[in-house]
Amino acid sequence: MNSTSRRRFLEVALAAQAAEIAVAHQHARTAASSRTPVLVMLGAAEARELEALASQIIPSASSPGAREAGVIYFIDKALETFDREKREAYRRGLEAAQVKRRELFPASESIAALDGGQHIALLRAIESTEFFGLLRTHTVMGFLGNPEYGGNRDLIGWKLIGFEDAARFEPPFGYYDREERR
Amino acid sequence: MSVRFRPSDTVDFVVIGSGAAGGVVAKELSSAGLRVVVLEQGPHLREKDFTHDEIKFFHRGVLVNDLKRQPNTFRKTEAEKAVRQPAVMYGRQVGGGTVHFTANFWRLHEVDFEERTRWGSVPGASLDDWPIRYAELEPYYTKVEQEFGVSGLAGASPFDPPRSQPYPLPPLPVKSGGVLFERAARKLGLHPYPAPMAILSKPYRGRGACTQCGYCKHFGCEVRAKSSSLASVIPMAERTGRCEIRAESYVRKIEVNAQGRVTGAVYFDSRGKEVFQKARAVVVCANGAETPRLLLLSKSSRFPNGLANSNGVAGKYFLADTGIEAHGLFEHPLNDYKGVHVSRLIHDYYDSDAKRGFFGGGGIDARFDWYPINFALDGLPKDVPRWGEGFKSALARYFTRSMTLLAHTSCLSVESNSISLDPELKDSWGLPALRLTFKNHPDDLNVQRFLRDRMVEILEAAGAQKIWADDAEDLVYTGHLMGSCRMGNDPRTSVVNGNHRAHDVPNLFLVDGSSFVTSGRQQPTCTIAALAYRAAEFMVQASRKGEV
Numbered sequence: 194m195n196s197t198s199r200r201r202f203l204e205v206a207l208a209a210q211a212a213e214i215a216v217a218h219q220h221a222r223t224a225a226s227s228r229t230p231v232l233v234m235l236g237a238a239e240a241r242e243l244e245a246l247a248s249q250i251i252p253s254a255s256s257p258g259a260r261e262a263g264v265i266y267f268i269d270k271a272l273e274t275f276d277r278e279k280r281e282a283y284r285r286g287l288e289a290a291q292v293k294r295r296e297l298f299p300a301s302e303s304i305a306a307l308d309g310g311q312h313i314a315l316l317r318a319i320e321s322t323e324f325f326g327l328l329r330t331h332t333v334m335g336f337l338g339n340p341e342y343g344g345n346r347d348l349i350g351w352k353l354i355g356f357e358d359a360a361r362f363e364p365p366f367g368y369y370d371r372e373e374r375r
Numbered sequence: 376m377s378v379r380f381r382p383s384d385t386v387d388f389v390v391i392g393s394g395a396a397g398g399v400v401a402k403e404l405s406s407a408g409l410r411v412v413v414l415e416q417g418p419h420l421r422e423k424d425f426t427h428d429e430i431k432f433f434h435r436g437v438l439v440n441d442l443k444r445q446p447n448t449f450r451k452t453e454a455e456k457a458v459r460q461p462a463v464m465y466g467r468q469v470g471g472g473t474v475h476f477t478a479n480f481w482r483l484h485e486v487d488f489e490e491r492t493r494w495g496s497v498p499g500a501s502l503d504d505w506p507i508r509y510a511e512l513e514p515y516y517t518k519v520e521q522e523f524g525v526s527g528l529a530g531a532s533p534f535d536p537p538r539s540q541p542y543p544l545p546p547l548p549v550k551s552g553g554v555l556f557e558r559a560a561r562k563l564g565l566h567p568y569p570a571p572m573a574i575l576s577k578p579y580r581g582r583g584a585c586t587q588c589g590y591c592k593h594f595g596c597e598v599r600a601k602s603s604s605l606a607s608v609i610p611m612a613e614r615t616g617r618c619e620i621r622a623e624s625y626v627r628k629i630e631v632n633a634q635g636r637v638t639g640a641v642y643f644d645s646r647g648k649e650v651f652q653k654a655r656a657v658v659v660c661a662n663g664a665e666t667p668r669l670l671l672l673s674k675s676s677r678f679p680n681g682l683a684n685s686n687g688v689a690g691k692y693f694l695a696d697t698g699i700e701a702h703g704l705f706e707h708p709l710n711d712y713k714g715v716h717v718s719r720l721i722h723d724y725y726d727s728d729a730k731r732g733f734f735g736g737g738g739i740d741a742r743f744d745w746y747p748i749n750f751a752l753d754g755l756p757k758d759v760p761r762w763g764e765g766f767k768s769a770l771a772r773y774f775t776r777s778m779t780l781l782a783h784t785s786c787l788s789v790e791s792n793s794i795s796l797d798p799e800l801k802d803s804w805g806l807p808a809l810r811l812t813f814k815n816h817p818d819d820l821n822v823q824r825f826l827r828d829r830m831v832e833i834l835e836a837a838g839a840q841k842i843w844a845d846d847a848e849d850l851v852y853t854g855h856l857m858g859s860c861r862m863g864n865d866p867r868t869s870v871v872n873g874n875h876r877a878h879d880v881p882n883l884f885l886v887d888g889s890s891f892v893t894s895g896r897q898q899p900t901c902t903i904a905a906l907a908y909r910a911a912e913f914m915v916q917a918s919r920k921g922e923v
Contacts, residue, residue, distance in 0.1 A: 368707030
């Protein structure tokens, strides 16, 4: 599959009902209106572990990352609404990641408690698994998707990449079309 | 405002599908005084439904066929058993694919209608001439541009076919990617020009001008600046008072009588109830995948191989959306996510050239049709880390500084490339799933490799800091569904004649991408709509003479 067709494949591979999206929106708006976002699907311990993994995908060292964007709340909403069928994949994937963690670091107690180097070693060990692909997709969606879904808090993701969602833009848009007008 | 017919009313025409073809046919027939019911499987959405939400419209794909309820199967050759996977994509709402398309709006060239005559045969392919020529279609291309609203610059490309009228609207603003592309192409002696787009650069016929918001491909336009059939011809059809647009009506069979004439269509309504709409004639505009599927679903004692399929051609010679991309990273921000996706184009490599040693050609456009999530998931070069600080810093650097070149390329007609019914898998309505059998002709890939190298040259000449490109590979999933009920003068090798009337059934017409004999260089929508204007004119005349 070339990348054009792969893109198109991805574009629809996860097709779902519009109604489910509406539910997700409604839920996200309700959650967003309360000051502290609440987890519905994920337990606190499970959320901590997943957040630790997501924070390795988009880290927070240089600037706000997945953690500050609230990616975990996006994942929680997705598993509650339009990606309900992915719950089992999360459960099994996290279980397998724990097995891998104990294998690599027998003295460790949780993913969240690993140090920086250990985190990277664990990610390298699971980066080709299907679960990692799913978590990466959800992390990116939670970082760069509309804030109504629970992530991209304060537009952290869009600010990082230089994206702005507006009803209208006026040319010139960038450096080179501006240059052309001079 | 719009009229309602009862299923027991025998209307003049039932039109199945409401996209570039169905919308035009409905408008033309109803404007001529005929009574029309349009059956559309998807919903009737309005501007308020079209929001900026990448997760909903892009990743959940709510404007295209739902592969959970309407699964596909795919195989490369007839010897294989097909497996369940996404194979075809089409717009699924009133307006069809014109609602969510990028809005590239090219006319075919004169050569496209007679490539067999000009080039000769191609081993392993069924390259044929069309039964019509460009000159016959030109007035209808003009009508499409005027009624839909197209922005462009006539005469800007030396390769453009002759035209009787300029574009009704001036070109949309050039973007940074377009500027870089234009400079580089000129340096290389090529002929870049403003891409013709079915998007309004200025207010037109009661619709607003484009606001440059950047949400085109996979999105509906909230200001009606994108010239979909939903925004243009569908409201005109409804205003005649003789056309009912019946959404959420999924047709499962076209019925025939003992004389072999069609009598109407059976569809599932929104609650899954079967309804039979009676009609004097039926026009199928359901797209290049669903039109042949519906014929094959419409088996009867009179047509045991499927309706209008006595020669077994329905579904064969399927043509797909072939193309290849190359990408460049530049020093300064382009911000090409703003504005319509495409602003500049070349057709220098459109025609086949014997010196290249293979059939085919393509057009190359400069575009940015990425959104934040899909760029992060699939837009970065392969040597960028997939996670960690390296991934994050690449996102920050690449998103605003990248552009894509896309070569839209020829797809050769091959008899075994086909749409058929899967013998096992069913959709949610219990109908056999759509099965695609497809393997590219080697020249499809040869032309992609050739144009990939040309795109890399252009990006180099544009001063890209980094360039990355696709490999040419066999296609497994496609939009731009064409060729599967092709038109022709010979009833043994085609499904409809030059006027889109089925060879087997006098009151059945098929008009959409399925009518195409060759693929052109993709961007079929403008031609689909032009064919529909021409076919509808024939239907009106035949109707008045009592010959339908």
